[in-house]
Amino acid sequence: MGEIVLDFERPIVELEKKITEMKAYAVEENVELADEIKRLETRLYRLMQDTYSKLNRWQRVQLARHPNRPYTLDYVERIFTDFIEIHGDRQFADDPALVAGLARLNGEPVVVLGQQKGRTTKEKLYRNFGMMNPEGYRKALRVMKLAAKFKKPVVILIDTPGAYPGIGAEERGQGEAIARNLFEMSHLPVPIIIVIIGEGASGGALGIGVGDRILMMENAWYSVISPEACAAILWRDSTKGVLAAEALKLTAGDLIELGVIDEVIQEPVGGAQRAYDEAARKVKEHIVKNLDSIRDIPPAVLIENRINKYGKMGFFKE
Amino acid sequence: MVWFKRKSPGLRIQKRKEMPDGLWVKCEGCGEIIYKKQLAENSYVCTRCDFHFKISSRDYISLLLDADSFQETDATMEAVDFLNFKDTKKYPERLKSAIQQTGLKDAIRIGHGKIEQKPVVFGVMDFSFIGGSMGSVVGEKVARAVDYAREKKLPLIIVSATGGARMMESIISLMQMAKTASRLARFSDEGGFYISILTNPTTAGVVASYAMLGDIHIAEPGALIGFAGPRVIKQTIGQDLPEGFQRSQFQLEHGFVDMIVNRKQMKSTLNRLISMFTD
Ligand SMILES: [Zn+2]
Numbered sequence: 001m002g003e004i005v006l007d008f009e010r011p012i013v014e015l016e017k018k019i020t021e022m023k024a025y026a027v028e029e030n031v032e033l034a035d036e037i038k039r040l041e042t043r044l045y046r047l048m049q050d051t052y053s054k055l056n057r058w059q060r061v062q063l064a065r066h067p068n069r070p071y072t073l074d075y076v077e078r079i080f081t082d083f084i085e086i087h088g089d090r091q092f093a094d095d096p097a098l099v100a101g102l103a104r105l106n107g108e109p110v111v112v113l114g115q116q117k118g119r120t121t122k123e124k125l126y127r128n129f130g131m132m133n134p135e136g137y138r139k140a141l142r143v144m145k146l147a148a149k150f151k152k153p154v155v156i157l158i159d160t161p162g163a164y165p166g167i168g169a170e171e172r173g174q175g176e177a178i179a180r181n182l183f184e185m186s187h188l189p190v191p192i193i194i195v196i197i198g199e200g201a202s203g204g205a206l207g208i209g210v211g212d213r214i215l216m217m218e219n220a221w222y223s224v225i226s227p228e229a230c231a232a233i234l235w236r237d238s239t240k241g242v243l244a245a246e247a248l249k250l251t252a253g254d255l256i257e258l259g260v261i262d263e264v265i266q267e268p269v270g271g272a273q274r275a276y277d278e279a280a281r282k283v284k285e286h287i288v289k290n291l292d293s294i295r296d297i298p299p300a301v302l303i304e305n306r307i308n309k310y311g312k313m314g315f316f317k318e
Numbered sequence: 319m320v321w322f323k324r325k326s327p328g329l330r331i332q333k334r335k336e337m338p339d340g341l342w343v344k345c346e347g348c349g350e351i352i353y354k355k356q357l358a359e360n361s362y363v364c365t366r367c368d369f370h371f372k373i374s375s376r377d378y379i380s381l382l383l384d385a386d387s388f389q390e391t392d393a394t395m396e397a398v399d400f401l402n403f404k405d406t407k408k409y410p411e412r413l414k415s416a417i418q419q420t421g422l423k424d425a426i427r428i429g430h431g432k433i434e435q436k437p438v439v440f441g442v443m444d445f446s447f448i449g450g451s452m453g454s455v456v457g458e459k460v461a462r463a464v465d466y467a468r469e470k471k472l473p474l475i476i477v478s479a480t481g482g483a484r485m486m487e488s489i490i491s492l493m494q495m496a497k498t499a500s501r502l503a504r505f506s507d508e509g510g511f512y513i514s515i516l517t518n519p520t521t522a523g524v525v526a527s528y529a530m531l532g533d534i535h536i537a538e539p540g541a542l543i544g545f546a547g548p549r550v551i552k553q554t555i556g557q558d559l560p561e562g563f564q565r566s567q568f569q570l571e572h573g574f575v576d577m578i579v580n581r582k583q584m585k586s587t588l589n590r591l592i593s594m595f596t597d
Contacts, residue, residue: 165546186500
C-alpha cells in the first residue's frame with residue numbers, strides 16, 4: 001500500500017521515519033544508540049496518544065475515509081472462515097457495491113453482508129465507490145430472507161458515502177428499495193448485528209442498517225448527510241465540511257451519547273489502517289459478544305425489542 | 319385523470335411559491351392569471367391546465383375529510399434543539415420563525431377524522447414548515463398515527479409533502495425512517511390498511527421510508543417524487559435530466575405509484591378504496 005499521510009498524521013510519520021533511520025544507522029555503523037532510540041519511541045508513543053485522543057470530528061471523518069482503511073472484505077477474511085460469496089437480487093442485476101455471502105463465525109454459519117469500496121481506480125469504479133443501487137438493497141434483502149428461512153443470524157458491515165444518485169437508480173426505485181429494507185429488516189425473525197466500520201452516510205447506510213445491536217468503530221462516522229453536502233446546503237459552501245462535521249455530531253462518541261448505537265469499538269492507536277489484524281480481532285470480539293447476548297431471544301420478542309429500540313429514538317417536548 | 323405535460327420548459331425553473339396575497343394569482347403551469355376565489359373553489363387546481371398549487375395541511379384537512387370531523391391529537395408536540403445545532407442560523411431561531419409564520423408546531427398534523435362517514439386516522443405534512451422536513455416530531459407523530467390506526471383497527475392515510483430529513487437533528491432525523499418503517503411493518507403484519515398520498519414534493523428520507531410503504535400509493539399530478547435530489551443527480555452524472563424526471567407520471571410508469579389522482583377526485587378515490595377493504 002502506498003504511503004498516504006493525512007495532515008495531522010505528518011509529525012507522527014516523520015518521527016517514525018527518524019526512528020527507522022536511526023535503527024538502520026545503529027546497525028550499519030555498529031554504534032550504540034539504544035538510549036536515544038528509546039527516548040524517541042517514548043516521544044512517538046506520547047505524540048500518538050496525544051494526537052489521536054484529541055481528534056476533532058472532521059479529522060475522524062478523514063480517518064474513516066483513509067485510503068488504507070480496511071474495507072468489508074478485509075474484515076470478512078479475518079473474522080470469518082469458509083466465506084461463500086453469493087450474487088444478485090434475482091430481479092435485475094448483481095450490485096458489486098454490496099458483497100454478500102454465507103460464512104462461519106467461530107464455526108457457526110451466519111449470513112454476512114456489507115458495502116465494499118475499491119482500492120485501485122479500476123476496483124473503485126467496479127465497486128461504484130461503495131454506493132449501492134436499488135438492486136444492491138434488493139440483493140441485501142434477498143440474502144437476509146435466506147438467513148430468516150434457515151434461522152441464521154445476520155452480520156452487516158456498513159461503509160458507504162451514500163446510496164448512488166443516478167438516473168437508473170431513480171428509475172428502479174432507490175427510495176422504495178431502501179424503504180422496503182427498513183420495513184423488512186424491522187421484522188426479520190433472526191438476530192441482526194450492525195457494525196459501522198467506516199462511512200455511514202444517510203439512507204444509503206441505514207438501508208442495510210436496521211438491527212438489534214448497532215456497533216460502531218471509534219473512527220467511523222454516521223450521519224443523516226455527509227458534512228460536505230450539509231455544508232453545501234446550509235452554509236452554501238461545500239468547503240465548510242469542518243463546521244458541518246462539528247454541528248452534525250457524527251462520531252461514535254456522539255452517537256453513543258445520543259443512544260443511537262450500543263457500543264464503540266476501540267481501534268488500534270492511529271486508526272484501523274495501521275493494524276488490520278488487531279482491528280479485525282476487536283470487531284470480531286464485539287460481534288461474538290453481542291450475538292451471544294441475543295441469540296436465544298425468541299423471534300417475536302426480538303422483533304418487539306427491535307421496534308421499541310427505534311421507537312425510543314427522538315427528542316421532543318409536549 | 320389528467321397528467322399535465324408542460325409545453326414550455328422555461329417555466330419549470332420558476333420557484334414554487336405559496337399562494338401570494340391579493341385577488342389574482344398567476345398559474346406556474348400555464349401562466350394564466352386566475353381569480354383567487356375561483357382557484358380556491360377548484361381545490362387550488364388551475365382551471366385551465368390542472369396545475370396543482372402547493373396547499374397547506376389545513377387545506378388538505380378540509381378537502382379530504384368530512385367537515386369538522388378532524389380531531390387533532392398530539393397537537394402540543396414540539397421540536398427541541400438537543401444538538402445545539404447552529405449553521406448560519408441557530409435551530410431554535412429557525413423553529414421559532416417557522417412556528418410564527420405557519421401557526422403550526424412542526425411539519426405534520428395527525429388525528430382522527432372521517433371520509434364520507436368512515437372513520438380514519440389521518441396525518442398530513444406541511445411543506446411550509448422548514449420544507450416539510452422530518453425530525454423527531456414528524457417521526458414520532460407518524461409512529462403514533464400508525465399505532466392509533468393499529469389500536470382502533472382503522473385505515474391510515476398520510477399525505478406527504480417534504481424535502482426529506484431535517485439536518486438540524488442529524489442522526490436522530492435519520493433514525494425516524496427506521497422508527498416509522500418499523501411501526502408500519504407491525505401494523506401491516508396485523509392487517510392494517512395504509513394509503514400513502516404523495517404530493518409535490520415528496521423526496522429523500524420520507525420517500526425512503528413511510529411514503530413508499532403504503533398498501534396503495536396515490537400521487538398528485540406533477541408531483542416531484544424521488545430519493546436523490548435532481549441537483550445532486552445532475553452534478554453526479556454531469557448531464558441534464560430528462561423531461562418529467564421523478565415526476566408522478568415517471569413514478570407511475572416505473573411502477574412505484576398505483577395511480578395519479580387529481581386533487582378534486584382525491585376524496586372520492588379514498589372513499590372507494592377504503593370501502594373495498596373495510597366494509
Ligand atoms: Zn395553469
